[in-house]
Amino acid sequence: MAGSAPVKVESLYIHVPFCAQKCAYCAFYSEPSGGDLINRYVAALIRELELVAPDLKPRTIFFGGGTPSLLNLRQWEQILRALERLNLLGAAEFTVECNPATVSPDKAKLLRDFGANRISMGVQSLDESLLDRLGRIHTREMVFQSFDILRRAGFDNLNLDLMFAIPGQTREIWRATLAEALALGSEHLSSYEVIYEDDTPLFAQLKAGEFDVDDDLACDMYEELVECAINAGFQQYEVANFAHHKTLNPQPSTLNLPNLACRHNVNYWRGGSFYGLGPSATSYVRGVRTKNWSNTQLYCEQLEKGRRAIESSEELPPLKRAGETAAFGLRMNAGWPFEEFQRTTSFDLRQEWSAEMNQLADRGWAWRDDRRFRLTPQGLRFADAAAELFLR
Numbered sequence: 001m002a003g004s005a006p007v008k009v010e011s012l013y014i015h016v017p018f019c020a021q022k023c024a025y026c027a028f029y030s031e032p033s034g035g036d037l038i039n040r041y042v043a044a045l046i047r048e049l050e051l052v053a054p055d056l057k058p059r060t061i062f063f064g065g066g067t068p069s070l071l072n073l074r075q076w077e078q079i080l081r082a083l084e085r086l087n088l089l090g091a092a093e094f095t096v097e098c099n100p101a102t103v104s105p106d107k108a109k110l111l112r113d114f115g116a117n118r119i120s121m122g123v124q125s126l127d128e129s130l131l132d133r134l135g136r137i138h139t140r141e142m143v144f145q146s147f148d149i150l151r152r153a154g155f156d157n158l159n160l161d162l163m164f165a166i167p168g169q170t171r172e173i174w175r176a177t178l179a180e181a182l183a184l185g186s187e188h189l190s191s192y193e194v195i196y197e198d199d200t201p202l203f204a205q206l207k208a209g210e211f212d213v214d215d216d217l218a219c220d221m222y223e224e225l226v227e228c229a230i231n232a233g234f235q236q237y238e239v240a241n242f243a244h245h246k247t248l249n250p251q252p253s254t255l256n257l258p259n260l261a262c263r264h265n266v267n268y269w270r271g272g273s274f275y276g277l278g279p280s281a282t283s284y285v286r287g288v289r290t291k292n293w294s295n296t297q298l299y300c301e302q303l304e305k306g307r308r309a310i311e312s313s314e315e316l317p318p319l320k321r322a323g324e325t326a327a328f329g330l331r332m333n334a335g336w337p338f339e340e341f342q343r344t345t346s347f348d349l350r351q352e353w354s355a356e357m358n359q360l361a362d363r364g365w366a367w368r369d370d371r372r373f374r375l376t377p378q379g380l381r382f383a384d385a386a387a388e389l390f391l392r
C-alpha cells in the first residue's frame with residue numbers, strides 16, 4: 001500500500017564478544033578481555049541499538065556470544081535500561097546465553113526483572129576431565145549450582161547445550177552426561193556433534209594426529225541422544241534441538257512445534273528477518289544481508305562516529321535466498337510444507353528442486369508426499385549434506 005510504513009523487524013540478536021578464556025573447539029568471534037574494552041563495547045552497542053530501534057519491535061531477543069553472562073551487573077543494567085528507553089522490551093521470548101561459571105543470583109534477578117525469560121546454559125559435558133580438555137572454565141558442580149540459582153530467580157524456561165563425539169568421550173561417559181543432564185529437568189536441550197573448526201586448538205590436535213575421529217561412535221551417540229531425549233519427554237524439532245511441550249505460548253500449528261521450541265532460532269530456520277547487533281553479527285532485513293566487523297575495536301570506533309559497523313552488505317538474488325531458506329528449513333523435523341515454502345520465498349520447491357528431493361527420497365534420507373518434504377531420522381543425521389543440494 002502506497003505510503004504505509006514497512007513492517008517492523010521482530011527478531012533481535014545481540015552478540016557479546018567476550019569470554020573468560022577461549023574454549024579449545026570454538027570459532028565464534030570472542031576474546032578474553034578486560035573492563036575498559038567491555039565498557040566501550042556496551043556504549044557502542046547502545047549506540048547501535050539507538051540506530052536500529054525505529055525499525056524494531058522485538059518478539060524475540062537473543063543475547064549470544066561469546067559469554068553474555070560475563071558482563072557485570074552495571075554493564076547489564078546499562079544495556080537493559082537502554083532497551084527499556086528505546087521501547088524494545090516486552091518480547092515474548094528473551095534468551096540470554098550463560099556460562100555456568102558466571103551466573104550469580106544478582107545477575108539472574110536483574111535479567112528476570114527486565115523481562116528475560118529464557119536462559120541457555122553452555123554445559124557441554126558433565127565429565128570433569130572432558131571439561132578440562134575442552135578448556136571450559138567451569139566444573140560440573142557449577143552447572144548444578146547455576147541451574148538452582150536460575151530456577152530460584154524464577155526462570156522456568158532453561159536450555160542446556162551439550163556436545164558429543166568429543167575426543168576421549170566414551171559411550172559410557174556420554175550416556176552418564178546425558179542421563180544427568182536430562183535428570184535436571186530443563187525445558188529445552190541443544191546437543192551438537194563436535195565440529196573441528198579451522199584455527200582452533202582442537203583442530204590442530206586432530207591434524208597433529210593426537211586422536212582419531214570415530215564416525216560410527218558419533219552416529220551411535222546421536223542415536224542415543226535422540227532416544228534418551230524422547231524417552232525423557234522431549235520432542236525433537238530440529239537436528240540438534242529438543243523441547244518440551246507445555247500448553248502455554250501456542251506456536252504456529254503447521255510445523256507441529258513443541259511450545260517451548262526456541263522461537264528465535266525457528267525464525268532463522270524459516271527464513272525470517274532479524275537484526276544482529278554487536279561485532280561479527282549478521283542481519284537479514286528485507287532481502288539484504290549485512291555483516292558487522294569481527295573486530296571489537298573497529299566496531300566501537302565506527303559507532304563512536306555515529307555509524308553502524310557494517311563490513312559487508314549483500315542483496316541476495318531471490319533464487320539463492322530461497323535455496324538457503326530451503327536448506328535451513330530442512331534441518332527441522334517438520335521439513336517444508338510446500339505451500340509455506342512458496343509463501344515465504346515465492347518459489348515452488350516442487351518445480352525448482354524436484355530432482356534433489358527425489359534423489360534424497362531414493363536414498364532413504366527424505367519423505368515426500370502431496371503436502372510436504374522432510375528428512376527422515378537418517379536424513380537428519382546427515383542434514384548438512386542433504387541441505388547442500390538445495391543451495392543455488
Ligand SMILES: C[S@@+](CC[C@H](N)C(=O)[O-])C[C@H]1O[C@@H](n2cnc3c(N)ncnc32)[C@H](O)[C@@H]1O
Nearest residue numbers: 025026065066067098099122161192193194195
Ligand atoms: C556460541 S556458544 C555460546 C555458549 C556459551 N558461550 C558457553 O559456551 O557457555 C553456543 C554453543 O555452541 C556449541 N559449540 C560451539 N562451538 C562448537 C563446535 N566447534 N562444535 C560443536 N558445538 C559447538 C556449544 O555447545 C555452545 O554451548
Ligand code: SF4
Nearest residue numbers: 019022023026065066
Ligand atoms: S564455547 Fe562459549 S565460552 Fe567457549 S569460547 Fe566459545 S563462546 Fe566462549
